[in-house]
Amino acid sequence: MPDAAATDTLPILLVPDPRLRAKARPVAAGDADQVRALAPRMLDAMYKAPGIGLAAPQVGAGLRLVVIDLQKEDKPAPMVLVNPEVVAASEELAAREEGCLSLPGQYAEVTRPARVKVRWQELDGTRREIEADGLLATCLQHEIDHLNGVLFVDHISPLKRNMLLRKLAKDLKAKARE
Ligand SMILES: [Zn+2]
Helix, strand or coil, rough: CHHHHHHHHCCCCCCCHHHHHCCCCCCHHHHHHHHHHHHHHHHHHHCCCCCCCCEEEHHHCCCEEEECCCEEEEECEEEEEEEEEEEECCCCEEEEEEEEEEECCEEEEEEECEEEEEEEEEECCCEEEEEEEEHHHHHHHHHHHHEEECCCCHCCCCCHHHHHHHHHHHHHHHHCCC
């Protein structure tokens, strides 16, 4: 029988929750059931936010699991990445404005490798590898960073980071008073 709680939208953790700073552990064979249950709930929370990517630590699960949907021609194109890793990155860099569901309303331009090769497993264990550029390259690197406790603000100057984190704290306080 379905658990009532399993139909609720997963809450997304916000900075400075310490769980966002912990290194997630690899998904093992024994995690299969948990991961198969968690992935669709993560996609659901991501769509509702709305966002284009979500990593398991952002919903309090310390597992190397990421969901992404950049939509193709306005149609859903969900990707579920188990144990994703960047195996090669271009020397060429690209700057793109990034945001994060764990830092709502905050954006900054982040410079990262323009192209990356990423390997992962599908939910059924199938091994996948792609070479990505553009928004997908940014998104993959951003989400895989989450698995290592790294946030996009770690890639900007300390001055900008402090400004952004202060603004986030102020925004969240204002929202709590609403
Ligand atoms: Zn993020």
